Amino acid sequence: MEHMEEKRRLMVEALEERPPEALLREPLDYIFADHFRQRMLCNLLDAMVSEDERDLALSRHILAFLRRDFGLHVLDEELDLFPVLLERALPEDRMEDVVSELCAEHSSDKLDADELCRALDAPEKQGRGWKGLFTRFAANERRHLIVENAIVIPMARIRLEPDDLTRIGRHMAERRGITFPENVEGSAR
Ligand SMILES: [Fe+2]
Numbered sequence: 293m294e295h296m297e298e299k300r301r302l303m304v305e306a307l308e309e310r311p312p313e314a315l316l317r318e319p320l321d322y323i324f325a326d327h328f329r330q331r332m333l334c335n336l337l338d339a340m341v342s343e344d345e346r347d348l349a350l351s352r353h354i355l356a357f358l359r360r361d362f363g364l365h366v367l368d369e370e371l372d373l374f375p376v377l378l379e380r381a382l383p384e385d386r387m388e389d390v391v392s393e394l395c396a397e398h399s400s401d402k403l404d405a406d407e408l409c410r411a412l413d414a415p416e417k418q419g420r421g422w423k424g425l426f427t428r429f430a431a432n433e434r435r436h437l438i439v440e441n442a443i444v445i446p447m448a449r450i451r452l453e454p455d456d457l458t459r460i461g462r463h464m465a466e467r468r469g470i471t472f473p474e475n476v477e478g479s480a481r
């Protein structure tokens with residue numbers, strides 16, 4: 293029991309803590325770290341489904357993550373990572389199909405995410421369908437993360453140039469209202 297509580301505490305901590313700002317100099321690592329947080333989100337949603345009672349404190353943590361960071365991540369990919377990757381990829385990389393599939397998933401996940409926020413915000417108004425919604429969102433999100441981690445990020449590591457990465461990192465910093473970490477000690481760029 294204690295072990296389960298500790299596990300949950302660590303997952304909530306991962307949701308609450310953004311990756312370190314210095315990681316914006318390595319935006320692919322930042323995006324990868326955000327994917328880890330999203331996996332924790334999926335685990336927490338599954339945990340809520342398996343419990344009979346709605347955990348209101350946990351609902352608030354999940355809601356804060358969805359409202360604060362989830363949308364920013366989608367913008368990082370759609371406005372920065374994906375367009376640059378499409379520009380740099382070679383025809384044989386066949387990135388167009390992968391990226392257009394991922395963008396379609398972003399659109400459908402956004403609808404589910406909005407519904408999820410409403411369900412978390414006002415559990416008393418939520419009907420019996422919430423478990424199905426939470427399970428579907430987590431399952432779709434996990435599949436999405438597998439494609440991004442296994443195909444998109446490794447390909448971006450091969451094809452993107454150092455200047456592309458700096459530009460992407462700058463945009464991600466702007467999007468979060470933070471100063472891009474220009475000179476991090478020990479950094480090569
Ligand atoms: Fe992603």
Ligand SMILES: [Fe+2]
Nearest residue numbers: 366369394440
């Ligand atoms: Fe994505």
